[in-house]
Amino acid sequence: MKFGVIVFPGSNCDRDILTVTKGLLSVPTRMVWHQETDIHDLDAIIIPGGFSYGDYLRCGAIAQFSPVMDSVIEHAKEGKFVLGICNGFQVLTEVGLLPGALIRNRGLHFICDRIPVKVERNDLLWTEDYQSQQVITLPVAHGEGCYYADDDTLKALEDNNQVLFRYCSSSGESTPEHNLNGSMNNIAGIINQQGNVLGMMPHPERASDKAIGSTDGLAIFQGLLNSMAVV
Amino acid sequence: MASKYHARIYVTLRSSVLDPAGTAVESGLKQMGYTEVESVRIGKYIELKLTAEDEDEAKQHLDQMCDRLLANTVIENYCFELTELATV
Numbered sequence: 292m293k294f295g296v297i298v299f300p301g302s303n304c305d306r307d308i309l310t311v312t313k314g315l316l317s318v319p320t321r322m323v324w325h326q327e328t329d330i331h332d333l334d335a336i337i338i339p340g341g342f343s344y345g346d347y348l349r350c351g352a353i354a355q356f357s358p359v360m361d362s363v364i365e366h367a368k369e370g371k372f373v374l375g376i377c378n379g380f381q382v383l384t385e386v387g388l389l390p391g392a393l394i395r396n397r398g399l400h401f402i403c404d405r406i407p408v409k410v411e412r413n414d415l416l417w418t419e420d421y422q423s424q425q426v427i428t429l430p431v432a433h434g435e436g437c438y439y440a441d442d443d444t445l446k447a448l449e450d451n452n453q454v455l456f457r458y459c460s461s462s463g464e465s466t467p468e469h470n471l472n473g474s475m476n477n478i479a480g481i482i483n484q485q486g487n488v489l490g491m492m493p494h495p496e497r498a499s500d501k502a503i504g505s506t507d508g509l510a511i512f513q514g515l516l517n518s519m520a521v522v
Numbered sequence: 523m524a525s526k527y528h529a530r531i532y533v534t535l536r537s538s539v540l541d542p543a544g545t546a547v548e549s550g551l552k553q554m555g556y557t558e559v560e561s562v563r564i565g566k567y568i569e570l571k572l573t574a575e576d577e578d579e580a581k582q583h584l585d586q587m588c589d590r591l592l593a594n595t596v597i598e599n600y601c602f603e604l605t606e607l608a609t610v
Contacts, residue, residue, distance in 0.1 A: 348566075349594055356591065385594065392596040399542045439539055439597055473540060 292519040294320040295333035297363070297379075299343035299354045304376065304496060308337050311499040311512055318516055325357040335372040335515050336363055338379030340432070340494060350393065350435045351381035360386055372515055373488045374417075377433055380480070380490035389483055389490045390448065391440030397473025401434040405505070406471055408479050408493055409459040412452060415486050416518040420510035426463045427507040429493035431471065436492040438474035438481075445475055456480035456491055524573050526607040527580045533593045533600045534565035568592060573610055580604055 294312045298305045305322060313320040323330055330336065343354035354360070360382075367373045367388050375383040383389045396402060408429050410421040421427065440448065448454055456479040458471040465477040472492075480491030495508025535541050541563050548562040574580035584602055593600040 348592070352591060352594065384596075390596075392594055394539060394597055395542050397540060397542055399546055437540070441538070441596070473542075 292318065292334050292516075293332055294318050294335050294337060294515070295323045295330055296320060297323050297325060297336060297338045297359055299325045299341070299357060299382075301343045301345055302339050302341035302378070304340035304378075304494065307494075307496045308339050308376075311496045311509070312337075315499060315509070316512055316516055323359060325354070325359045328358050328362050330359065330362045330366060333366070333371075334519055335374065336366055338363070338373070338375040338382050339496075340377030340379060343378055343382065346378075346435075349381075349385070350378060351383075351385040354378075354382045355386040364388065367483075367488050370485060370487050372416075372518065374511070374515070375488075375490040376494055376496065377436075377492055380492055381435065383488065383490040388488050389481055390444045391438055391481070393435050393492070394437045394439050395435050396433070396437050397470075401432075402436070402472060403430075403432045404471075405430050405498075406493070407459050407461045407463075407469075409457045409463050409465060411454055411457060415455070415482065416514045417482070417486075417489050417511055418455060419514050419517065424463060426459060426461065428498070428505060429495060429508055430497040431493050433472070433492055436474070437472045438476075438478040438492075440475060448478075448481060449476065451484055453481050453484065454478055455482050455489060456493065524575050524610045525577075525580075526571060526573050526610055527577070528605045528607050529570050529572060529580070529584055529602050530605075531568040531570070531584070531588065531592060531600060531602040532565060533568065533588075533598050535563055536597055536599055539597045565598075571607070577604060577606070 457477040459465040460469040498505040498508035544562040
């Protein structure tokens with residue numbers, strides 16, 4: 292079992308993820324330079340946060356055409372796991388593995404904070420170590436995290452229960468006043484229809500090591516690891 | 523014989539998409555006294571030069587470039603103008 296962390300020019304959360312998967316969970320983890328195309332040895336791919344290609348044109352727009360991305364699409368189509376965090380989420384929407392788009396935050400601010408996020412369901416490996424409707428606290432750091440999708444796409448997401456994380460109050464109310472960045476339906480993270488691709492704006496890797504204050508995010512990586520154990 | 527073309531590409535946000543930057547610029551203009559401003563939407567302008575067999579081929583390639591990279595059609599619309607520069 293092996294994890295891979297994709298590294299684009301401008302990725303900057305790649306080593307944080309390595310610290311969690313290899314350092315805390317002892318999972319063999321390989322950094323995958325974006326020019327690589329052979330990722331057959333990997334069971335789960337993580338696309339990290341950062342500013343791939345300087346966020347030029349649009350966040351994630353140029354990264355989607357990196358050589359490694361065709362292999363990531365193949366990997367996802369085989370039903371294997373792909374997790375995109377922050378800029379990784381933006382890349383996944385640009386490349387079409389997840390629906391919708393991430394646009395400029397409603398208030399224009401770059402938001403760097405720790406915020407409450409509600410776990411909508413726990414019947415997927417990503418969240419099986421949480422309770423359904425549990426409120427966890429995760430760090431966010433983004434300028435373009437406002438989730439947008441057209442009405443039909445949004446309805447399909449909700450009908451299929453593809454919203455995994457929502458911005459909320461500390462008691463779990465996902466109301467407009469607790470909508471961090473203007474995202475439609477307070478969306479903070481979604482999965483694809485099959486459930487093997489997850490994109491989220493909050494940073495679970497920054498809330499995994501007790502030494503830096505919180506371990507609320509660790510269960511997401513632990514869930515990935517559990518799934519491998521079953522296989 | 524192929525020709526060189528100059529393309530001017532306009533990428534604009536779909537009307538259903540919020541444009542907080544446009545709203546901020548709008549309030550700036552109003553603060554400056556331009557109270558006649560009704561709305562501001564900010565988009566992108568891209569210039570590029572290309573060689574193609576004819577205008578149809580140039581347009582077809584530009585459409586592909588816009589659909590695949592220059593615009594994200596989930597949130598943006600695009601249009602372009604094409605000028606023939608010279609026969610190559």
